[in-house]
Amino acid sequence: MLIASYNLAQTGDVLMVVLRQDTTQQVYEKKNNIVRIYDEKSGKTLGYNFFAASTYLPQLNAAGQVNLTAEQVELLNQQLLANGMPAELVVDDQPHxxxxxxxxxxxxxxxxxxxxxxxxxxxxxxxxxxxxxxxxxxxxxxxxxxxxxxxxxxxxxxxxxxxxxxxxxxxxxxxxxxxxxxxxxxxxxxxxxxxxxxxxxxxxxxxxxxxxx
Structure with a gap:
């Protein structure tokens, strides 16, 4: 699962990516412009916040959900790797x-x-x-x-x-x-x-x- 949203006017230049449902034991780590939210007990990633997202995804212009392409997901994975985080994002192109x-x-x-x-x-x-x-x-x-x-x-x-x-x-x-x-x-x-x-x-x-x- 990969749910992405972006709203420059409301939340600034931040791409929010959700991979799993929130838990009661979630914590976060920040490396440069990326925040990883994860479950403290299992270690599983719940989502990411990519700050200054338009610097590597310049075509972002949505005000709500973003349907990321395979190329965009690959660029995000490159950012994760560059910051010592797992490149775990997978394109979700199934209709919801x-x-x-x-x-x-x-x-x-x-x-x-x-x-x-x-x-x-x-x-x-x-x-x-x-x-x-x-x-x-x-x-x-x-x-x-x-x-x-x-x-x-x-x-x-x-x-x-x-x-x-x-x-x-x-x-x-x-x-x-x-x-x-x-x-x-x-x-x-x-x-x-x-x-x-x-x-x-x-x-x-x-x-x-x-x-x-």
Missing amino acids: FVVGYVETMEEHPDSDHLHVLSVLVDGDEHLQIVCGAPNIAAGQKVVIAKVGAMMPSGAIIWPGKLRGIDSFGMVCSARELALPNAPQKRGILELPAADYQVGEAFDFLQAASLFSA
Whole structure:
């Protein structure tokens, strides 16, 4: 997993790279312009902050998530090696927002409004997802934010539990996806079944026309 973000106006010339979920025992080390955040017990790297990032990635112009190319990842690995850190960054080019199909829906055993879904996504993968949207139903095509997705708000989707039940992703609303003119009410975005194929990467540009002004 590799999630990168950059926002010059808000955080300065810093590229933030996330590799793993935060832990309660995380510590950091700084070498020149690079900060490595890692778990103190396991030693595993959780992420990096690359300060003065534009000096070696001059094409950075995002204000949010950055989809790093193989060339950019290689440049970052070179910076890590030059500072005595492991060159452990690997390109993550898998889609994290995909079209899913809600195969089954069951009532959550410990909630009067949550549902436990089985959702078919890309690679013939079946995800268990807990969802509380009032309009969720079996048979729908929906947008799934898989584990490792960064939402437009900046939140990252991690595995979790809701009332004791494991959940591996999120069924998204149009508002959560920050689609233009999205309804500002609760409820997931149900995709037109004829226009979307299960498992395909969700196209934000194509979806921008779903809610015409």
